[in-house]
Amino acid sequence: MPANLSPEYKAAEAAFRAAREPRERLHWLREMLRVIPKHKGTDHLQADIKHRIKELAEELEGPRKGGTRGAPSLVVRPEGAAQIALLGPPNSGKSALHARLTGSGAHVGPYPYTTQHPEPGMLPFEDIHFQLVDLPPVSPEHPLPWLAAALQSADACLLVVDLAEAGCVEQVQALRAILLERRISLVADWPEGAPQPPAGDDPFALRLPALLLANKADRIPGLAGELQTFLDLAGLALPALVVSAETGQGLGELGPWLFGRLGVVRVYTKAPGKPPEHRHPYTLRRGQTVEDVARLVHQDIATALKYARVWGRSGFAGQQVGREHPVEDGDVVELHV
Ligand SMILES: Nc1nc2c(ncn2[C@@H]2O[C@H](COP(=O)(O)OP(=O)(O)OP(=O)(O)O)[C@@H](O)[C@H]2O)c(=O)[nH]1
Ligand SMILES: [Mg+2]
Numbered sequence: 546m547p548a549n550l551s552p553e554y555k556a557a558e559a560a561f562r563a564a565r566e567p568r569e570r571l572h573w574l575r576e577m578l579r580v581i582p583k584h585k586g587t588d589h590l591q592a593d594i595k596h597r598i599k600e601l602a603e604e605l606e607g608p609r610k611g612g613t614r615g616a617p618s619l620v621v622r623p624e625g626a627a628q629i630a631l632l633g634p635p636n637s638g639k640s641a642l643h644a645r646l647t648g649s650g651a652h653v654g655p656y657p658y659t660t661q662h663p664e665p666g667m668l669p670f671e672d673i674h675f676q677l678v679d680l681p682p683v684s685p686e687h688p689l690p691w692l693a694a695a696l697q698s699a700d701a702c703l704l705v706v707d708l709a710e711a712g713c714v715e716q717v718q719a720l721r722a723i724l725l726e727r728r729i730s731l732v733a734d735w736p737e738g739a740p741q742p743p744a745g746d747d748p749f750a751l752r753l754p755a756l757l758l759a760n761k762a763d764r765i766p767g768l769a770g771e772l773q774t775f776l777d778l779a780g781l782a783l784p785a786l787v788v789s790a791e792t793g794q795g796l797g798e799l800g801p802w803l804f805g806r807l808g809v810v811r812v813y814t815k816a817p818g819k820p821p822e823h824r825h826p827y828t829l830r831r832g833q834t835v836e837d838v839a840r841l842v843h844q845d846i847a848t849a850l851k852y853a854r855v856w857g858r859s860g861f862a863g864q865q866v867g868r869e870h871p872v873e874d875g876d877v878v879e880l881h882v
Contacts, residue, residue: 553580625674626828633705634716635682638760641790643679670800693727701754731755737808738831757785821877836868849882
């Protein structure tokens, strides 16, 4: 990181790193550019920020390239408990999995490069949803200039591979190299709790927790046994599930896996004297607090919050707690302002 960055700039950068929503990220990028000390030492960083602003502004605000109105959007606004991107080489079954898991009409084709644009869909789990974003394949033949921008809002990814594909080791290595060029690394470490802003000096580096899905298990007898060999050959140390988009094998494990590894916490709010709103929980991550719940309801409520009452499995039966109180899965929270 260049020296002599002002506290003002660092604050804007910290806000950018913490922001997930594309419009919010664009706002903070513009703020970073506005306040960055303008001298030789920051030339490189300034250019980087300008590039990111251009990319995101074109996507969110600009006329579509080539004048095609209503073109599919490349950056998907996060919804549900978490946004999970589907990554993988061509033809590995990303869209087939997406269609099966979310009921989307994602286009499945028996040839590579079927998918051209991001396609969001919702994977139901108990009373919540995870957002799965189907993506075009990532391969040297098919560079996606907007890939990094599209992945900025993802909490994690599913790396979908077809181990019956002769070149699968090389394909996955090529994919990781392409991601690394864009400063994105796939990591085995799923932070169980609130997403941490990326560590390190590079505000544009992205560490994406990844789960390998070894797909097409119906076609490959003994796939589970081959999996470790594949991981070793590809130099990958990622958690993995053996699945089939065709038969549904292994897919029932995905929702619980994501729920547990992301540390999702469901909170049901209630108004004083009324029963809890049991249909639509707010979703948070382990470690988040009553204040975070209030902010999800409304910023004004978070500001005016005096105390809350909590009922839950942790033994709370309507006790009064302060805004710093960490919530747990299944808690019922009554906010008092
Ligand atoms: N037998 C079997 N075939 C599958 C499975 N998943 C996908 N396929 C087939 O594999 C081919 C490719 O599937 P897609 O879902 O289009 O693959 P994709 O990864 O989205 O491909 P691109 O969009 O080109 O990257 C299709 O012919 C699918 O029917 C599976 O679990 N078992
Ligand atoms: Mg596809």
